[in-house]
Amino acid sequence: MMKLYTYPITSNALKLELMINAANIKIDRQLVNLIRGEQKTQEFLALNPLGKIPLLVDGDQVFTESNALLIYLATHYQTRLWPIDETLQAHVLQWLFWQATVWGPAAGTFHHQHVVRPAWGLRCDREALVQQQANLTVACRQLEAHLHQRSKQQSQLFLAGDDLSVADLSVAALLLFRQQMELQLDQYPALQQWLQGLQSNPWWQQSKAQADAFIAQIHAYTS
Numbered sequence: 001m002m003k004l005y006t007y008p009i010t011s012n013a014l015k016l017e018l019m020i021n022a023a024n025i026k027i028d029r030q031l032v033n034l035i036r037g038e039q040k041t042q043e044f045l046a047l048n049p050l051g052k053i054p055l056l057v058d059g060d061q062v063f064t065e066s067n068a069l070l071i072y073l074a075t076h077y078q079t080r081l082w083p084i085d086e087t088l089q090a091h092v093l094q095w096l097f098w099q100a101t102v103w104g105p106a107a108g109t110f111h112h113q114h115v116v117r118p119a120w121g122l123r124c125d126r127e128a129l130v131q132q133q134a135n136l137t138v139a140c141r142q143l144e145a146h147l148h149q150r151s152k153q154q155s156q157l158f159l160a161g162d163d164l165s166v167a168d169l170s171v172a173a174l175l176l177f178r179q180q181m182e183l184q185l186d187q188y189p190a191l192q193q194w195l196q197g198l199q200s201n202p203w204w205q206q207s208k209a210q211a212d213a214f215i216a217q218i219h220a221y222t223s
Contacts, residue, residue, distance in 0.1 A: 003028045004069075005047070005055040009116060009211050010034070011108045012066035013054045014173040017210060019070050021203035022169065023079045035120055067096040070166040081166045091160035095167035102142070106135040107174040107181075114181045119215045140188055143171070147190035157194040164198075172198050176208055 004020075004027050006013045020027055032038045032053050039051045048055050048064050056063040056072065063069055074082035083089055109132040113124045147157055159167040175195055178185070185192050198204050 001026070001028050003030050003057045005030045005032050005044070005057070006053050007032050007034045008214050009119060010053065011104065011111045011174050012052075014176055014207070014211065015066045015170050016054050016069060016073075017207045018169040018173055018176075018203065019073055019081070019166065021206045021210075022164065022201070023073070023077055023081060024203075025073060025077055067100060067166070067170055070096075070170060074166050080163055081169070083161055083163070083165060085161075088161045088165075092165050092167045095159045096170055098142075099167075099170045102135075103139050103171055103174065106132050106139045110136065110181045110183065111174050111177060115177045115215075118180075119218050136183075140185070140191065144188040144191045147194050151190045151193060156197055157190065159194075168194075168198065176204075176211065 004016060006016065006029055008014065008017055008029075008031075019025070032044060032055075034053075038044060039053060044055075045051055047057065047062055050064065052064065054064075054066055054069060056069045058072075058076075063072055071082055073079075083092060109128055113126075113129055117124060146159070150157055150159075154162065158164055159171060172195065175181075175183070178195070185195070
């Protein structure tokens, strides 16, 4: 069985949790305790010299980078989350690259400061949020513009094509804790429509419940 090395409340790890639950994948998880620095141990660095999670091991193959892991799992398990059509594949890749270069740095800062650091008993760094606020606004406007155009064609919104894909999971993972992140989305109606459609799925609710339970475990352990 595949083994996923993870810390399931970081933004990139949450992508994989959404994927696993959406596709009903059975996978062995190995917790890498970031607080204790286990990602910097010789054992882990032998698997990933970058010292980052998530990390996927399948036999003698080792895969890093969360978006690459999404594609690998989607294709390995022959799910519809990775489209067959080459044009749709390119559109999905477009949003995966956008997530990694635009959305991730901006929204990821808000997730880390409002979700991960408080879970560790650390204060939110407000200066870090101020530095990323303009980038987050630009990213939200870009996402809204795309989804607004798609809303003219379909009532159930997805980033690429007519079905859920790994693009949706990758981008939406950073909104799993939207309330805690204090994100105001009132001026982005299409983005809200897209997000509400995802939130209505059992796999989304399962992922959120699992993340909440993990944070509760951290609090119980450190209190």
